[in-house]
Amino acid sequence: MSHAQRKEDRLYIPPRDKSNIARPKAAIGDNISHSDQVKNAFGFGFARYEKAMEELSKV
Structure with a gap:
């Protein structure tokens, strides 16, 4: 039996x-x-998310 929860x-x-x-x-x-x-814009994005882009390129 499920119990409904009251929304905030x-x-x-x-x-x-x-x-x-x-x-x-x-x-x-x-x-x-x-x-x-x-x-x-690419330069700003790459400088900020360089590590994330490297991790994504490995996938």
Whole structure:
């Protein structure tokens, strides 16, 4: 026999730390092409997730 569980009434979301400000990393400029931005984005992603990409490449 299954027992139904009562759902929570509210979802608790902790308050945001307002001292953390997101800084932009890439911007569209007059002298920057789309391919340059793609290379730049890949560089950021690879620098951050290099170890994860290496592990995934082994699969």
